[in-house]
Amino acid sequence: MKRLTEAEKIQPHWWRKSLIAGVLGLTFAYGVVGVFAWFGPGGIDAPMKVQLNMWLISFIWLSVVSLSFLFKTATTALYRLTLANIVIYLIFIGLWTLL
Amino acid sequence: MKIRADILRTYQSIHTWTGILTGLLLFIAFYAGALTMFKPQITQWAIPSNQHLAQVSSDQLDELVTQAMGQFDKARDGFIISFDENQSPMKWYEHGGGRGFRLDDQLRHASLTESGEITTQMSSTNELGTLIDQLHRTAGIIGKVGHEDLGVIILGVAAILYFLALVSGVIILLPTLVKNLFALRQNKGSSRFWLDSHNLVGIISLPFHLIIAWSVIVFAFHDFFYAGLGVVYGDKPLFERPASSNVEYSVTELPSMETYRQQLSTMTHGYQIVSMAFSNLSTKNPALAVEVKTDGQIMRGGYSDFIYLNPYTFAVQFNTLNQASEGVYGPIVNSLFALHFGNYAGNFGRWLYFAFGLLGAFLFYSGNLLWLEKRRKKQAAQQASTRFMASLTIGVCLGSMLGVSLAILLTKWLYLITHQPNSYYLACYYVVFFGAIIYSFFRQPALAAIHLLKLLALSCALIPMSTLIFPLLMQIKSTANIGSHLGVVDITALFFAVCFYVSANKVHQRAHSGEPNSIWALS
Numbered sequence: 001m002k003r004l005t006e007a008e009k010i011q012p013h014w015w016r017k018s019l020i021a022g023v024l025g026l027t028f029a030y031g032v033v034g035v036f037a038w039f040g041p042g043g044i045d046a047p048m049k050v051q052l053n054m055w056l057i058s059f060i061w062l063s064v065v066s067l068s069f070l071f072k073t074a075t076t077a078l079y080r081l082t083l084a085n086i087v088i089y090l091i092f093i094g095l096w097t098l099l
Numbered sequence: 100m101k102i103r104a105d106i107l108r109t110y111q112s113i114h115t116w117t118g119i120l121t122g123l124l125l126f127i128a129f130y131a132g133a134l135t136m137f138k139p140q141i142t143q144w145a146i147p148s149n150q151h152l153a154q155v156s157s158d159q160l161d162e163l164v165t166q167a168m169g170q171f172d173k174a175r176d177g178f179i180i181s182f183d184e185n186q187s188p189m190k191w192y193e194h195g196g197g198r199g200f201r202l203d204d205q206l207r208h209a210s211l212t213e214s215g216e217i218t219t220q221m222s223s224t225n226e227l228g229t230l231i232d233q234l235h236r237t238a239g240i241i242g243k244v245g246h247e248d249l250g251v252i253i254l255g256v257a258a259i260l261y262f263l264a265l266v267s268g269v270i271i272l273l274p275t276l277v278k279n280l281f282a283l284r285q286n287k288g289s290s291r292f293w294l295d296s297h298n299l300v301g302i303i304s305l306p307f308h309l310i311i312a313w314s315v316i317v318f319a320f321h322d323f324f325y326a327g328l329g330v331v332y333g334d335k336p337l338f339e340r341p342a343s344s345n346v347e348y349s350v351t352e353l354p355s356m357e358t359y360r361q362q363l364s365t366m367t368h369g370y371q372i373v374s375m376a377f378s379n380l381s382t383k384n385p386a387l388a389v390e391v392k393t394d395g396q397i398m399r400g401g402y403s404d405f406i407y408l409n410p411y412t413f414a415v416q417f418n419t420l421n422q423a424s425e426g427v428y429g430p431i432v433n434s435l436f437a438l439h440f441g442n443y444a445g446n447f448g449r450w451l452y453f454a455f456g457l458l459g460a461f462l463f464y465s466g467n468l469l470w471l472e473k474r475r476k477k478q479a480a481q482q483a484s485t486r487f488m489a490s491l492t493i494g495v496c497l498g499s500m501l502g503v504s505l506a507i508l509l510t511k512w513l514y515l516i517t518h519q520p521n522s523y524y525l526a527c528y529y530v531v532f533f534g535a536i537i538y539s540f541f542r543q544p545a546l547a548a549i550h551l552l553k554l555l556a557l558s559c560a561l562i563p564m565s566t567l568i569f570p571l572l573m574q575i576k577s578t579a580n581i582g583s584h585l586g587v588v589d590i591t592a593l594f595f596a597v598c599f600y601v602s603a604n605k606v607h608q609r610a611h612s613g614e615p616n617s618i619w620a621l622s
Contacts, residue, residue, distance in 0.1 A: 004103070004104075010106060012109060012112070026327075030327055030331055034331040042426060042427070047426050048426065048428040049426075050328070050332075052431055054317070054321060054325055054328055055313075055432065057328070058313060058316045058320070058324060062313075062316070066262065066267070069109050069110065070106065
């Protein structure tokens, strides 16, 4: 494996990355769960589905947070997670208008 | 598997920080959680058998209920019918009752004599099992935030960090996972041995830990997540509100007990009815909570499932049984609860969860020890921070277990002097817990560890002793005849007495003939 230069290495940026992933990871999780809740199997009225939806939020959220330290810098984390949010909410709105 | 060095370093830091911040809290939650697997057995062990009155046959129940309501005002508000062989057939709260738990609740037990006359007896509730459960849920942190316990919220935050610790722990282990998983290297020094066993336990119980971390976060923050979900749902209400009724019910219209068995029989097919708790009987919102259980199936509650219904109309308000009407999602949600409670595989499953819980506690304890070893200097005097963490780890972990084992030990003796043991349990736990922490700061941590482990061994060994002696003392005090036989609580205590004694000897050995430049060395 070739040695990485200082600029190529992951920067810690603990607080900024945690904060960014904490907020944007949560909104992303709500986006995914929103798509699943309205357009997933059974639709919005399936019995007991609301409880599973609530459970899913925390799992998606923390998966995003725990993997966000792989972003090289806090700024990349901000850009990529914002992009992920835009994509998931576009899907949500798209499905909403199409169906 | 190759992983870049900078990634490993990043996740190593996350693992260290999340671990050291939460390890001690999680240690308490896990070992106490292991004990709660047997909460019903602990409660039954704690209550002297003479507090329960004789069970009656099911066709006598209506006679018992009629007589009780005729003579006792409180029984007309609500009562509990129990079908358990070892419990009184009927009970009601003379003081307290309702949601949550209090230390000074008073129960009146009722049964029928052979001639069909009602006989009753007052007793305090025994909250030993509930207090251990409370310790499990809050790590012993007192206080309330709104309607939620402060300790639950703090453990919820700890569970978020614990989730990060799990993910980071797996990532830093990946490069050496296949080669070293089952290698327990004893010849490379004790710190390598601790690391190997920490990794092995962490990997084999990873699914258990993921489900625990996830469910604890949900238990602590469900209100928060539901609030956000309300926005996603828009105009759709999250839950249907039950229509409130304006009918004023009267206890005189209460159907017979036999009617309930018939009404419930189709719904509870394959289940056994444990108890039926009636409350608010003469109001607009009367309630009946039917507790049912089964072995080897998932259950939504820790030890049972519940059906809530209107005792007059039999309309079911809420039901935790897996019903066909709940579609695919009902069973999934219920199984998430069951995976936390470990109630889906009978007693074998409970012992398995007991073992996983203790292994979890070991994971956090060994994690702290590894942190200490890593900071060890090749000199006799160690850094103040290392010394502080060593004392704290010993004091908190061993002190908490000593507090609980002494509280369990006290149970039988408390019944000689009082009928109200619950507040003594709390006093005993907190005095011992803080005493142990203070002791391990004043003495060297190694010395404190040896002493606390020996005390733990002694107190555990005395638990089965008192079970044997107690009936004799009770006989001297009164004529009550209480059987004495060792149950699962006593056998388990004896097993742990041996474990703690062996550990004490190991720590002693290391202190005198181990590595001299260590926080654990005694000269």
